Amino acid sequence: MTRTSEETISAAGATRQRRLFLWLFLVNTVLLSCYAAFIVIFVPNQVQTLDPMQKVGNLAIVTTSASIATIFIQPLVGAFSDRTRSRLGRRAPWVLIGAGGAAVFMLLLAGAATLLWITIFYVMVMILLNTLNAPIPAIITDRVPTRSRGVASAVLAMGTLVGMGAGVIGAGYFAEMIGVGYGVFAALVLLSAFGFVLFNRDFSSKDAERTPFYWRAFLAGFWVSPRRYPDFAWAFAARFLMILAYQGVQSYLLYILRDHIHMSVEASNSFAGILTVVQLLAALISTYASGKLSDRLHRRKPFVIGASLIMGCALAIPLLWPTQAGMIALAALFGFGYGVYLSVDLALMTEVLPAEGISTGRDMGILNVATTLPQALTPLVAWALIALTGGYSSIFVAGIGFALLGAVAVVPIRGAR
Structure with missing residues (x-):
């Protein structure tokens, strides 16, 4: 092969990777805009409209139901995608199924008028958005070399932050016309998912060796021995604790502003x-630079530990200064720390998988349980803390503790530096 042809192939590969990164950014941006819009603005407003006096408990019922229902969705979809045989490859069919189904149930959620139907339709939306989300980490492991995964992680992080x-800004704009808002988000999900599949075509998996699926083996696979794979276990624990620290404030942000800071509904x-x-602005300052620097230094752990400590310090501010300022x-300090965390966390996760390339979708899905499980627990824990203490200060205190423990959990990891 001539030098010119080698350079042409190399340039084509670089172009494909840049295009992949662009669409990963777009899909993750739309996906997280939906999560943020629904969790922070739309659903809390719908729940408060039903019964203002019971809003905290009712919101806990809705969000906890969705979180419990989605705990095993990503590992399950990951395992199914590992075994999917189609012209579109292994991952794309699940992206399309998740997007199409989520769009339908968003429109149904817009018209829900009772707590039961809000809960049912919200659960279905979250299940299907998780179905769309599940293949994304596996796509990175499939298509992005290890040396570039810090950048890939940062791209996803930037999509998350944007x-x-x-999502919250758009949802705030549509807060008085929620039906229209749900329709806009449904359209964005469809456009981004179909665009991703169209412009980032995977190789056909129709002729790939078929691996049988056994429920017993799949369920047994959820037990990853901490003795045999200690790095995987510590990474799971670290993410679990960090999501606990993050989710308490995010889940009840609207009610914190109304009841802790004493702001009006509008x-x-x-x-x-x-x-x-x-x-977002604070996080964008830290996100991409952290991913690039992490790749250059070949270090993940110091960034995750530092981010955890920054976020813990940030959560102390509303305790000492319960004002809009x-x-x-x-938001500024927490965003900076969360940006650093997001930019490096996924890269760290991919480096502690028990058997990279064999069951990547399943293993990344199991790690995602460290996100979905605390999301299920946080509303109940927060509800109990608010009921016991009569205020929201306990949420911030608990968040500080979880963030510090998350930093400690990263220290024993040996498979990543």
Whole structure:
């Protein structure tokens, strides 16, 4: 092969990778905008409209139901995608199924008028958005070399942050016309998912060796021995604790603004968007640079530990300064730390998989349980803390403790530096 042809092949590969990164960013942006819009603005407003006096408990019922229902969705879809045989490859069919189904149930959720139907339709939306989300980490492991995974992780992190900001701002705009808002998000999900599949075609998996699926083996696979794979276990614990620290404030942000900072309904809807923009800008400063620097230094752990400590410090601000200005300071510092964490976390996760390339989809899905399980527990824990203490300060105290423990859990990991 001539030098010119080698350079042409290399350039084509670089172009494909840049295109993949662009669409990963777009899909993750839309996906996280949906999560943020629904969790922070749409669903809390729908729940409060039904019964203002029972809003905290009712929101816990809705969000906990969805989180419990989705705990095993990503590992299950990951395992199925490992075995999927189609012209579109292993992962793309699940991206399309998740997007199409989620769009339908978003429209149904928009018209829900009782707690039961809000819960049912919200659960279905979350199940299908998780179905869309499940193949994404496996796609990175399939198509991105190890040396570039820090950048890939940072690209996803930037999509997460932009999506969170855009989602809350957009939802705040549509807070008085939620039906239209759900329709807009449904359209964005469809466009981004179909665009991703169209412009990032995978190799056909129709002729790949078929691996049988056994439920007993799959369920047994959820037990990853901490003795045999200690790095995997510590990574699971670290992510679990960090999501606990993060989720308490995010889940009840609207109610914190109304009951802890004493803002009106209208003002809190718009101020939540301002906080998200501040958090986004702070995180964008740290995200991409952290991913690049992590790859250059070949280090993951110091970034994750540092991010955990920063986030823990940020959560102390509303305790000492329970004002709108204090919440802006929280958003800025918390966003900076969360940006660092997001930019490196996925790269760290891919380096501690028990058997990379064999059951990548399943293993990344199991690690994602460290995200979905605390999401299930957080509303119940927060509800109990609020009921016991009569206020939201206990959420911040608990978050500080979880963030510090998350930093400690990263230290014993040996498979990543």
